[in-house]
Amino acid sequence: MIAHLKGILTDTGIDHAVIDVGGVGYLVGASSRTLAALGRTGEAVTVHTEMLVGEEFIRLVGFASADERDWFRLxxxxQGVGARVALAILSALEPADLHRAIAMQDKAMVARANGVGPKLAERIVRELKDKTGVAPAGSAPLAGSAVAPVGSLSADAVSALQSLGFKPGEAGAVVAAAEAELGPDASLDALVRMALRKAAK
Structure with missing residues (x-):
């Protein structure tokens, strides 16, 4: 398993880059966002990678951050999301925006990506909602986390709703919607009340 590559960026294409590591050129597929973040050819780069192995191929996919790689895995x-579609989504949306779209069940935002129709977008936001949780305002989410960072009002609000019987994904979605409406300075009480009103709609 190759977790990352550290070397010289020698070439880039529409959907790939070539990283020279000790004289060996590794071809890695990548989103347009990652390719833009790598910089210019001839410069030293570090790329987080995921190795895809099939019956007739072995491919490396590269990412500018470990967070983007985690989202690729998710x-x-x-079902129905292959490497090409996942990279198209990550080209269209930053991880934080993708996290927010899933938390708020915004399938239209996910459908902005090339090759993602309404049905697939709906499946993505539905299947991932319990795996990603609430998107904290103004910060990059951690893929796979069930709650916002410990100690944040968002996490406290999600916890409060879960104690009332809400599922983690459902609680995260309504808290994210409430936080988006009230702003980051809202009190915990106001956040919970607004989230409950949104859940009741």
């Missing part, structure tokens, strides 16, 4: 775990 996306490809959804």
């Amino acid at each position: 996306l490809t775990g959804v």
